[in-house]
Amino acid sequence: MADEARRVISVIVINEASVLSRVTDLFSGRGYNITSLTVAPIPDTKYSRLTIVTSGSVHIMEQITKQLHKLIPVLRVYEHEDMVEKEMALVKFPITENLSDIDTLCQAYNGKIVNTGENIVIAMVADEPTRVNNFLKAIKRYNPKEIVRSGAVALER
Amino acid sequence: MQISGAQMVIEALIAEGVDTVFGYPGGAIMNVYDEIYKQNSFHHILNRHEQASIHAAEGYAKASGKVGVAMITSGPGFTNAVTGLADAYMDSIPLVVISGQVPMSLIGTDAFQEIDAVGISRSCTKHNYLVTDAKDLPRILKEAFYIARSGRPGPVHVDIPKDVTAQIAEFNYDIEIDLETYKPNVKGNPRQIKKAMQAIATAKRPLFYLGGGVINANAADEVRELVHKCGIPAVETFMARGVLSHDDELLVGMLGMHGSYASNMAMSETDLVIALGARFDDRVTGKLSEFAKHADVIHVDIDPASISKLVNADYPIVGDVKNVVNEMLAQVDVVNADKYATWRETIVNFEELHPLTYHEDSERLKPQWVIQRVGELLGDGANISTDVGQHQMWTAQFYPFSRPRQFISSGGLGTMGFGFPAALGVKAAAPEKVSINFTGDGSILMNVQELMTAVEKKLPVINIILNNNFLGMVRQWQTLFYDKRHSETDLSIQPDFVKVAEAFGGIGYRVHTKEEFDAALQDAVAKGVVAFIEVIVHRMENVMPMVPAGGSLYNMMLLEKKESK
Secondary structure (H helix, E strand, O other), rough: OOEEEEEEEEEEOOOOOOOOHHHHHHOOOOOOOEEEEEEEOOOOEEEEEEEEEEEOOHHHHHHHHHHHHHHOEEEEEEOOOOOOEEEEEEEEEEOOOOOOHHHHOOOOOOEEEEEEOOEEEEEEEEEEEHHHHHHHHHHHHHHEEEEEEEEEEEEEE | EEEEHHHHHHHHHHOOOOOEEEEOOOOHHHHHHHHHOOOOEEEEEEOHHHHHHHHHHHHHHHOOOOOOEEOOOOOOOHHHHHHHHHHHHOOOOOOOEEEEEEHHOOOOOOOOOOHHHHHHHHHHHHHHOOOHHHHHHHHHHHHHHHHOOOOOEEEEEEEEEEEHHHHHOOOOOOOOOOOOOOOOOOOOOHHHHHHHHHHHHOOOOOOEOOOOHHHOOOOOHHHHHHHHHHOOEEOOOOOHHHOOOOOOOOOOEOOOOOOOHHHHHHHHHHOOEEEEEOOOOOOHOOOOHHHOOOOOOEEEOOOOOHOOOOOOOOOEEEOHHHHHHHHHHHHHHHHHHHHHHHHHHHHHHHHHHOOOOOOOOOOOHHHHHHHHHHHHHHHHHEHHHHHHHHHHHHHHHHHHOOOOOEEEEEOOOOOOOHHHHHHHHHEEEEEEEEEEEEOOOOOOHHOOOHHHHHHOOOHHHEEEEEEEEHHHHHHHHHHOOOOOOOOOEEEOOOOOOHHHHHOOOOOOEEEHHHHHHHHHHHHHHHHOOOOOEEEEEEOOOOOOOOOOOOOOOOOOOOOOOOOOO
8 A cells, every 4th residue: 555645635515414424424434544634614605624634545535536526515625735734733731841941842833832720831833734743742751741633724825 | 385394295296296105104204194195196105115115216216217206214114225225326216215203302312213314324325314494395305306316316315303394384395406516517528529539430449338327318319329320339237228229230238247258358359448327337347457458448427436436537528428429429420330340240250159148958947038038028018127136137138128217127236125116116107018027036035025015006017036946146156156055045945936926915826837937927917916927947057158256357157058049
């Protein structure tokens, strides 16, 4: 499965009940895993936009794209090639860690400390998914308590 | 006007011109059945199992070209219907299936006869709806019919909770369908069509590969004209039987696993496949890498997802077959039919080398004879449905089909138990034709309760049971590929089929000889009552030729040469 490269697909769908399961069923029915999935309404329309990160061969992706198109509530499907892609991550640290180090690291990844509590701080970064990976590696030494990633969103250039 | 959800269902069916509904009542759909009781606009046929209702609606849709309609209740009523939905989905049959659901307030509470119906039907329907407010019903029902019949046809499921059928709301069916996200592309790209015609003109050994889409598009007349103007031989898929008449000299035959030698060899030798409404199913192609190896491919299909799904199309044309073929006909002058004379001869030689035939047996009737004989006696006057198995393949091979919509069978899903209820639907749609169901001793028991429907509704379907006391097709594979270990396929223990038919009020015959068969068929046609004609046939007959699963089309197992008929 050499050509099972990472793929990013955007799907524009009518914002209605059951549409998400129609889309994800196409992946699960073929035994394909979805790496990440984000959904949000498109402002001032009746549509929502899904960004799906998955992996698979060119042939399978073409099939999935066509099958997605066949779904009645699907307006458009983009298989991204040249895109701007961003993902957000939130990380919870003990307040006892070196906060200036953490803050500096965050800044390198378009982020900052966004919340402080009695015992913890929450930091946020927003960057390309591969860079978010790097960030998450770099902060390991500061004993992150909890990490949440948003999944990628993408726009074709 | 302000009416209940149940009344809306009736009004919508009337507005759609529905004349026959198949179904089975139950708790959650009772409000709708109450309205069915009060109306006189359409006929309701009570099947004796929900699966049969869907198959009957399929038979009706296939024979008539209209949308078939079935109605069922929630829970087990719906789950029984799922096989039918899947069958219709695989074979692109337009259906609207309406199911009852528990009231909205009980959904998700494990209520009596509750099941997540739309969750189940999502993967085996073209589209589905859960109606949560009666005010949406007119739009949903109108969309359901439109989606079922347009583009690549298919089943649409509408699930209506019981309280929604009782709810009063405004009904106006005179609304525009506004589906921004669903606009099937029916007109083929003119540039691609032009290129395709050039490819045909320059090909040396082109071959038409006709699929069920030709029938769905009502394009058989146009396709016949195109085939003849081009002088190019044609093979048909199982689903396309009858597009060309059996006696058409350009019809090579059926291709695929049990296709004729000539058809499979033609496909292996061709340099240009002209696929019209066909989807390169694995039972057709055999080993993909060897399929039409020397050929470029023109692929015309209404469904973009079918194009280049399995075989790469060099000339993809998304569009309705009828439109595209009409465009092709307008440019047919570029094609010189004389050019393919040698190619046509080559195919005739294939046909002569290994014709589609069988060996007679002095002891027992051969199933192929029975099918041919029905063809001789009834021919065009019969509509033919089948169940699934050996008898189905023999019917596709040996019945002399002469028109589209004459042959109704379960192709994609291969559903045993399809034939009898489908034949009831066929008879309801085309009462002037004799409705024959070729079946086997295995298949017939999978919807045998429909004898009751046939008797009650006076639908005189003639079931010809080719009885070899085996689950024949599985037995054939066991004989050929499992060293004759006939695991659980010996059906020697059987009911008395004559008595079964009679017990329901039908008529039964058991025949052993040709004379007995002729007499039984003539009697059954004359009596006009649902019939079982049980024909005792040779037990070990195999369907030949055969391309073993995964093999290449040109490596067929062939009928052993003997003094043939």
